[in-house]
Amino acid sequence: MFDGLKKKLSDAVKTFVKSEANPVPARSEEKPEVPEQQSAPGPERQSDIQQVQVHNNEENAKEIASNPSEAPNVGARQAEPDPPRAEKKGVPKQSGEALVKFSLSTKVKKAFSGSVKLSEKETDDFLDKIRISMLQSDVSLEVTEGIMADMKSRLADSAIDSKNMTAALLGIVRSALVDTLAKTKEGVDIYAYIDDKIKSNATPVRILFIGSNGTGKTTTISKIAYRLKSSGITCVMSASDTFRAAAIEQTEYHANRIGVPVIKSKYGADPASIAFDAIAYAKSRGIAVVLIDSAGRQETNKNLLNEMHKIVRIAQPDITIFVGESTAGSVIAEQVKDMSKSVKIDGIILTKLDCDARGGNAISISSVTGIPILFFGVGEAYDALVPYSPDFILNSIMPN
Numbered sequence: 001m002f003d004g005l006k007k008k009l010s011d012a013v014k015t016f017v018k019s020e021a022n023p024v025p026a027r028s029e030e031k032p033e034v035p036e037q038q039s040a041p042g043p044e045r046q047s048d049i050q051q052v053q054v055h056n057n058e059e060n061a062k063e064i065a066s067n068p069s070e071a072p073n074v075g076a077r078q079a080e081p082d083p084p085r086a087e088k089k090g091v092p093k094q095s096g097e098a099l100v101k102f103s104l105s106t107k108v109k110k111a112f113s114g115s116v117k118l119s120e121k122e123t124d125d126f127l128d129k130i131r132i133s134m135l136q137s138d139v140s141l142e143v144t145e146g147i148m149a150d151m152k153s154r155l156a157d158s159a160i161d162s163k164n165m166t167a168a169l170l171g172i173v174r175s176a177l178v179d180t181l182a183k184t185k186e187g188v189d190i191y192a193y194i195d196d197k198i199k200s201n202a203t204p205v206r207i208l209f210i211g212s213n214g215t216g217k218t219t220t221i222s223k224i225a226y227r228l229k230s231s232g233i234t235c236v237m238s239a240s241d242t243f244r245a246a247a248i249e250q251t252e253y254h255a256n257r258i259g260v261p262v263i264k265s266k267y268g269a270d271p272a273s274i275a276f277d278a279i280a281y282a283k284s285r286g287i288a289v290v291l292i293d294s295a296g297r298q299e300t301n302k303n304l305l306n307e308m309h310k311i312v313r314i315a316q317p318d319i320t321i322f323v324g325e326s327t328a329g330s331v332i333a334e335q336v337k338d339m340s341k342s343v344k345i346d347g348i349i350l351t352k353l354d355c356d357a358r359g360g361n362a363i364s365i366s367s368v369t370g371i372p373i374l375f376f377g378v379g380e381a382y383d384a385l386v387p388y389s390p391d392f393i394l395n396s397i398m399p400n
Contacts, residue, residue: 008133009173009397014166015129115159123155130173138329138360143180143367150176174398180363181390187347187372190224190319194233194289197318204236204282206290208275208317210308210343212335213244213296216351216377217323221291222254226382228289229260235289238278239264240271240311243295243304251293258382261287271295271307275315292317305342312343319346321374326350326361333361333368340371351377354384362393 118126127148134144154172161168190207197205207224209217221237228235237255239262241247248264255262263278275292282290292315295304312320322345324332336348348369350362353376366372373388386392 008137009130009170012126012129012133116162117159118155123152126155126169127152134360138364140330140333140360140364140368143364146367147176147180150179170398174394177363177394177397178390180367181393184366185370185372187374187388188319190347190374191227191231193319194228198233198288203286203288204279204290205288205319206275206279206292206315206317208292208294208311208315208320209323210294210320210339210345211296211323215296215323215325215328217241217296218247218250218254218293219380220323220349220351220375220377220385221251221293222258223377223382223385225255225260225291226258227385229258233289234287235260235291236278236282236287237262238275238290238292240274240278241293241295242267242269242271242274247293247295270310272310272314275311279315290315305339308343320344321347321349322371323349323351325352326376327352327355329361333365336365336369336371340369345371347372347374349373349375349377349385353386354378363397 130151131144131148134147135141139147151172154175158168158172194205197203209221211217218241225235225237237251237260239248239251241251242265245267248267252262252264261281263274263281265274265277271294275290278290278292281287292311294308294311320343322336322339324335326332328335332350336345339345348365348371350365350373353362362373362376375388376386376392378384378386
C-alpha cells in the first residue's frame with residue numbers, strides 16, 4: 001500500500017539532490033559527420049573480386065535462361081538501403097524532464113559550509129516535483145497546495161544539511177504532512193463509545209453503514225462484529241440490504257462464521273423494518289450493539305436516498321459510517337460530500353487500502369469532506385481493520 005506515492009516522493013527528492021552531479025549539458029551546434037573514405041583494394045583483392053563477379057554473372061545467366069519470367073528489369077534502378085546513422089559521440093541521452101541545476105552561489109556555499117539555503121528558483125523546482133507526485137497519487141489539489149505552502153515556508157527558514165540533503169528534504173516533506181494530518185478532525189472511537197454506553201446502560205448502540213456498491217460494507221461490518229465478539233461484547237447483524245443479489249446470504253455467511261445472530265427477511269422487503277426488528281431483538285435479549293447493513297446507493301439515486309432516510313428515521317443510529325474503497329480515487333470525496341447532504345455521516349472507513357498503491361485519499365479525504373477517517377481495511381481477514389493513525393500513514397508513505 002502507498003507504494004506509488006512513496007516511490008514518487010523518494011524519486012522527486014533524489015532527482016533534485018542528484019541534479020548537481022548530473023547537470024544538463026548545454027546544447028551545441030552539431031556538424032554532420034563525414035564518413036571515412038575506404039581505401040581501394042589491392043591488386044590481389046581486385047583479382048578475387050573480379051573472379052567472384054564473373055562466377056555470379058554466369059550463374060545469373062543460367063537462371064534467367066531457365067526462368068525468363070524472373071529476369072530483372074535491367075533499366076530499373078535498384079533502391080539501396082539508407083546508410084546507418086552514425087551515433088553522436090560524447091552526448092548523453094536525455095530524459096523528457098530536464099534536471100534541476102543548483103545555482104553557482106549554492107554550489108559555493110555547499111562546498112565551503114555544512115549547510116545551505118536553497119534559492120527561490122531551486123525551491124520552486126523542488127516543490128514542483130513534490131506537487132506532481134502528490135497530484136498523481138490522488139491527493140486533492142486543495143490539500144496539495146496547502147502542503148506546498150507549508151514546505152515553501154519551511155525551506156525559506158531552514159538551512160539544509162549539505163552532506164545529507166536527501167534526508168533533510170525528506171524530513172521537511174514529512175513535517176509538512178504531519179501538520180496537514182494534525183489538522184484533520186478527530187473521529188469517534190466506536191469501541192470506547194460502546195463501552196461508555198454499556199456502562200451507562202444505554203444499549204443497544206445502533207451503527208448504520210452506508211456507501212456505494214462493491215466497497216466492502218458487509219465485510220467491514222463482519223470485521224467490527226468479530227472485534228466486538230473477541231472483546232466480549234454482544235452484537236447482532238441486520239441484513240437490511242434487500243436490493244443486491246446475494247447480499248442477505250453474504251451477511252448470513254459471515255454472521256455464522258463469527259458466531260453472532262443475524263436478522264433477515266426476503267429480497268424486496270422494507271430495509272427499515274428489518275433494522276427495526278434487529279433493534280427489538282437486541283433489546284429483548286440484552287445485546288449491546290446492532291450493526292445495520294444497507295443497500296449500496298449512489299448519491300444521485302433519489303429512491304435509494306429516500307429509503308436511507310427512512311432507515312435513519314426508524315433506526316435512529318447513534319453512529320453512521322460511510323464505507324468507501326480507497327482505490328476509487330478523488331471520486332470518493334465527492335460521494336461523501338454529496339451523501340452527507342442527505343444524512344449525517346460521523347466517520348469514514350477506507351477499504352482495500354492494501355490494493356491502493358497511490359494512497360493519496362488517506363491524506364486528503366478528511367480535509368476535503370470535514371469527516372474523519374475511523375479505520376482502514378487492509379485485507380479480507382476479520383482482523384484486517386486498522387484504526388486510523390497519522391503515524392500509520394506517514395510510516396507507510398515516507399521512504400526509510
